Amino acid sequence: MEINDALFQFATRLGDNTLILGHRVSEWCGHAPVIEEDIALANTALDLIGQTQFWLGLAAEIEGTAKTADDLAFLRDAWDYRNFLLVEVPNGDFGQTLMRQFLFDAWQSIHLPRLIASSDARVSAIAEKASKEVAYHVERSASTVVGLGDGTQESHDRMQAALTYLWPYVGEIFDTDDVDDTLAKAGIAVHPQSLKDEYYALVNRVLKDATLRVPDDMFAHKGGRSGKRHTEHLGHILVEMQWLQRAYPGSTW
Amino acid sequence: MGISLLKCSGFNAPTPDRLGKMGRPEISDIWQWLDAVPDPEIPVISLVDLGIIRDVAWVGPKLVVKVTPTYSGCPATSIINFEIEKALRDNGIDNLVLERQLSPAWTTDWLTQKGRLKLEAYGIAPPQAAGGPERCPHCQDVDIERISQFGSTPCKAQWRCKTCLEPFDYFKCI
Numbered sequence: 001m002e003i004n005d006a007l008f009q010f011a012t013r014l015g016d017n018t019l020i021l022g023h024r025v026s027e028w029c030g031h032a033p034v035i036e037e038d039i040a041l042a043n044t045a046l047d048l049i050g051q052t053q054f055w056l057g058l059a060a061e062i063e064g065t066a067k068t069a070d071d072l073a074f075l076r077d078a079w080d081y082r083n084f085l086l087v088e089v090p091n092g093d094f095g096q097t098l099m100r101q102f103l104f105d106a107w108q109s110i111h112l113p114r115l116i117a118s119s120d121a122r123v124s125a126i127a128e129k130a131s132k133e134v135a136y137h138v139e140r141s142a143s144t145v146v147g148l149g150d151g152t153q154e155s156h157d158r159m160q161a162a163l164t165y166l167w168p169y170v171g172e173i174f175d176t177d178d179v180d181d182t183l184a185k186a187g188i189a190v191h192p193q194s195l196k197d198e199y200y201a202l203v204n205r206v207l208k209d210a211t212l213r214v215p216d217d218m219f220a221h222k223g224g225r226s227g228k229r230h231t232e233h234l235g236h237i238l239v240e241m242q243w244l245q246r247a248y249p250g251s252t253w
Numbered sequence: 254m255g256i257s258l259l260k261c262s263g264f265n266a267p268t269p270d271r272l273g274k275m276g277r278p279e280i281s282d283i284w285q286w287l288d289a290v291p292d293p294e295i296p297v298i299s300l301v302d303l304g305i306i307r308d309v310a311w312v313g314p315k316l317v318v319k320v321t322p323t324y325s326g327c328p329a330t331s332i333i334n335f336e337i338e339k340a341l342r343d344n345g346i347d348n349l350v351l352e353r354q355l356s357p358a359w360t361t362d363w364l365t366q367k368g369r370l371k372l373e374a375y376g377i378a379p380p381q382a383a384g385g386p387e388r389c390p391h392c393q394d395v396d397i398e399r400i401s402q403f404g405s406t407p408c409k410a411q412w413r414c415k416t417c418l419e420p421f422d423y424f425k426c427i
Contacts, residue, residue, distance in 0.1 A: 022326075036400055036401035036403075036411060037401075039401065039403050039404065039405070039411075040401055040402065040403035043403040043404075043407050044403070045326075046324070046326035046327070046328070046407060047324060047325055047326050047407065048326070049326045050322075050324060050325025050326025050327065051325045051326070053325070053326075054325060054355070121356075124356065125355035125356035125358075126355060128355070128356050128357070128358045129322075129325060129355050129356070129358045129359075130325060132358055132360075132427045133324060133325060133407075133427075135427075136402055136403075136425070136427075139402060140402045140403070
């Protein structure tokens, strides 16, 4: 596989993850249980959308067809998206949103600091920038998961239900293909499998503090990062996110 | 990210004695002009105080200004670029380019000392290496608690003073 083809896929995957999760989290704006949480969710979404501009900007630069990050975000259809299925599942209740956030933040908080050592200066610079923001995200989502998991019977039950629902979407994070092998060999990216032990150690520690039971079944839904099979939810997100550019092509703010 | 072109009404041509070699304004003067540009969200400090202007240099006839974002998604970034360009054009510099510099990533260590003092006087606790404010910016008491890791802008968190009971913003340390 050509390095540039792999790098385009890689940047698209990272940008699509932060774009779709950023959009999902922004759906909470004005609806969170308390104003501080509303602000926290909006700020997290903002950081994720900002990171998207960097990753999709890099993808567009590599593609070299004068497209922009906006073009990639607003003019691709579901089958061209490369995000984990985890980030496209519905928000559910506040607990489910924060559980999903923690499962994603935990991965970012381990992945991005490692990516700073990338041999590609552009990848390294984005990873350096984003990892600082992610340190805040994971601190908040982890402490909220513990607070709600080890909270009232009601909050505990909801967090357990959220974990049971989301757990089958975690395994895809460590799925690998030619893109990962090519970039890991070139020193540009970190092989997903090499993050696995540290990830599960962090997640299991936090979930234990949250008094939650980690499901035994390690079955994983896959198809998001490869683009082979997204959930039915992605199309609905794109319709909402893209309708303005689709209805009025090229319109600007 | 595109930088829009501006039409400037208040054009102030630099006086001849302020011009350096080759008729270009001196870099030290340019830093002073930029130090007069307020941050759009926290107008009490300047863009230079914020530490986001990383370099100002003449490359031939062109002025190159390197700017680093505070947070990836900070919506003030495009306004900041607009304000920088406006300040420079107002001072007679027409041939300029703004470049985004991501690495090294912005850190609150780059806030100037005068910026930190101005923040506190304005009611925003300046960043501390310990990860939380040193004291309440209103009554200076140290009996404080965190309300949320996030605040009114990406760069701030919400804290509260348990003595004067006032909530306050804390400029996060990153």
